[in-house]
Amino acid sequence: MKKTYLSLIAVLIAFSVQAQNEFIYGDALPDAPELAKRGPHKVGVKTLEFVHKNQVDIINSKDGVDAFYDRDLKVEVWYPADVADENPVILYDEVMGTANDEKRPLIPFQFKGRASRNAKLKSSSSKYPLIVVSHGYVGSRFLMTYLTENLASKGYIVAAIDHKESTFRDANAFHSTLLNRAQDIHFVVNEMAKLPFTSKVMDSENIGIIGYSMGGYGSLNVAGAGYSAGLAKFFGSMTGGSKAIDVLTTGNEKYEAAFDSRIKAVVAFAPWGMARGIWDAEGLKGLKIPTFFVAGSQDDVSGYEKGIKAIYEGATNVERYMLTYDNARHNVAPNPPPAESLEEGLPFDEYYRYAEPSWDERRINNINQHFVTAFMDTKLKQKDHAKYLDLKPNSNDSTWEGFKDRSSTGLELLHAGAGE
Structure with a gap:
């Protein structure tokens, strides 16, 4: 009997290991909420390269005199595709670590x-809305493939940017990220809208933006939340007097003129900056595009009460939501940790590029898929997903619509309309 029991345990362990090995980022767990599962389309992916000419080269600007360069941006695009294979699998090439940091050497790995x-x-007879994705600092265009693939399977064209001087492979001075995030997003939106590849099937009048951390910082600026005079002053002090960021600040005529009315929805994961004075009350009131915020209640990078929640509360001129993962820190957006990060000798910080101390990242991914789908479908496709969004704030009070019985714990969803 004991031998049979031990054999059964061995089989279960082997099955568990096999199941883990076969799991691919974005796959629905047994307790995934309803809209987490993939849509009806197979997914294609291709790499594009754009060049934003004659941009401020802030890293090489000196003494208040701006240098200029052509800024090359690599963009990964996922889209609904004609694919014969019923279960296509791709390998993505990624790295851990940070360029120019001896303590965090670049380590290549692949994931499916x-x-x-x-x-x-x-x-398609009905056009696919465009969604542009902006990663954190540092990060890459592959940081949220669980979400980019998922949205493409549901009838979106999704373009994720490698922000030059802000990726694992080419990280450089932080002021490049401060200056270029919003401008990169604007540029890629415009370039994607002009592509012959997508011109017949892409709905370039219904565009969404998704940003994580510094990507959230840039996305909110694109959505109308101008940066503060305090940021402009700080930027000048760290760059020898450059005023290049002034065109992104509240009240600047060029900033106001750059607003893109084609953008109809923003998802901001853990947006950075509020706790450091990046926005003031006037800047937040400028947010013009409905926004879905996602946060961890213990975020120690962007801050919660004085950071992400303060942005949500201050953006009173627009409809917005805020989903909070109780006890989570900053990593509420990325793919799960790569197995390689657990190997002996790799810095623990590389594991915590992705992992959350209180949550299974795969579970977070599924919940994000569910709510981002509900929000983007509502704003970009005019689908009625009110039952998934109009919820009691505390998920512990009763099981939320779309969640399996007893599975919606540890979450909060706030909702406010324009003027609230």
Whole structure:
């Protein structure tokens, strides 16, 4: 009997290990909420390269005199595709570590996704809205493939940016990220809207932006939340007097003129900056685009009460939501930790590029898929997902709509309309 019991345990362990090995980022766990599962489309993916000419080269600007360069940006695009393979699997090439940091050497690794490289774009009588994704500092265009693939399978064209001088591979001085995030997003939106590749099937009048951390910082600026005079002063002090960031501040005529009315929805994961004076009350009132915030209640990078929640509360001129993961810190957006980060000799910080101390990252991914789908479908496709968004704030009070019985614990969802 004992031998049989031990054999059964061994089989269960082997099955568990096999199941873990076969799990691909973004796959729905048994307790995934309803909208987390993939949509009806197979997914294609391709790499594009854009060049934003004659931009301020803030790293090489000196004594208040701006240098200029052509800013090259690599963009990964996921889209509904004509694919014969019923279960396509792709390998993405990624690295851990940080360029120019001896304590965090670059370490290459690969991970699987469910997409087909350079597959044919699927024709459609109804056009696919565009979503542009901006990663954190440091990060990459592959940081949220669980979400980019998922949205493409539901009829979106999703373009994730490698922000030059802000990726694992080419990280450089932080003031480049401060200056270029919003401008990179604006540029990629415009370039994607002009592509012959997508011109017949992309709905470039209904565009969404997703940003994480510094990507959230840039996304909110694109959405109308101008940066504060305090940021402009700080930026000048760290760059020898450059005023390049002034065109992104509240009240600047060029900033006001750059607002893009084609953008209809923003998802801001753990947006950085509020706790450091990046916005003031007037800047937050300028937020013009409905926004879905996602935060951890213990975020020790962007801050919670004085950071993300303060942005939510201050953006009183627009409809907004805020989903909070109780006890989570900053990593409420990325893919799960790569297995390689657990190998002996790798810095623990590399594991915590991705992992959350109180949550299974795969569970967070599924919940994000659910709510981002509900929000983007509502704003970009005019679908009625009110039942998934109009919820009692505390998920512990009763099981939220779309969640399996007893599974919606540890969450809060706030909602406020324009003027509230």
